[in-house]
Amino acid sequence: MQQVIQYFPQLAAGLGVTMMVALGSFAIGLMAALILAPLAIFGPRWLRLAIAGYVGLIRGLPELLIIFLIFYGGTVLLTGVAGRYVEVDALTAGIAALSTVSAAYLTEILRGALLSVPQGQWEAAMALGLRRPRVFRLVILPQMMRRALPGLGNQWLICLKDSALVSVVGLEELMRKSVIAAGATHEPLAFYLTAGGLYVAVTAVSTLMLGAYGRQLAPAGR
DSSP states (O other), X not given: OHHHHHHHHHHHHXXXXXXXXXXXXXXXXXXXXXXXXXXXXXXXXXXXXXXXXXXXXXXXXXXXXXXXXXXXXXXXXXXXXHTSOOOOOHHHHHHHHHHHHHHXXXXXXXXXXXXXXXXXXXXXXXXXXXXXXXXXXXXXXXXXXXXXXXXXHHHHHHHHHHGGGGGGGTOOOHHHHHHHHHHHHTOHHHHHHHHHHHHHHHHHHHHHHHHHHHHHHSOTTO
16 A cells, blocks of 8 residues: 555646646547538538448447547658657647547547437428528537437447557557556556446546536427
């Protein structure tokens, strides 16, 4: 326990990096999905096929492979463009890779939620004279987000756990810090249990926050 206390500042710093990767990848993925999901339904046929292909491809690849492709492939690409060696740093590669993954899954979550909103909601709002973009923003989007909330919460937790994969390219997030501390002290169980406790604590806080947000979005009277 004394060694865990001694290394706790490093573990806390690793947790900060973990949260940065998880929050960054989820936020970027969600912003992309908010654009892609409506286009996957209402866009031209070629664009719908392209989005479906992207989602299918990403869902068929392991996250670890995507991290390697972006980390090493990004370095090769930038080096070729710049004409000199340019290395993609582990943090950028991790966020980019997990954003690519989360965008694909979040697009499917939001697409399903959007399809579940009754068509009558569109027709009623447009009958009041609202144009389609305003109907989506004011009427459809809140309902879509409420219906998508369970899936969004699950994807956030997946982003949180997947952030541990970024340690393979040298990013010193929580798991990497735990491995280093375990190797230095020869107390792997203590540090891995501590890391597990920190993950569970973040998950518990996230669940409480998602529950509060869900109650805020719930229609009055429920």
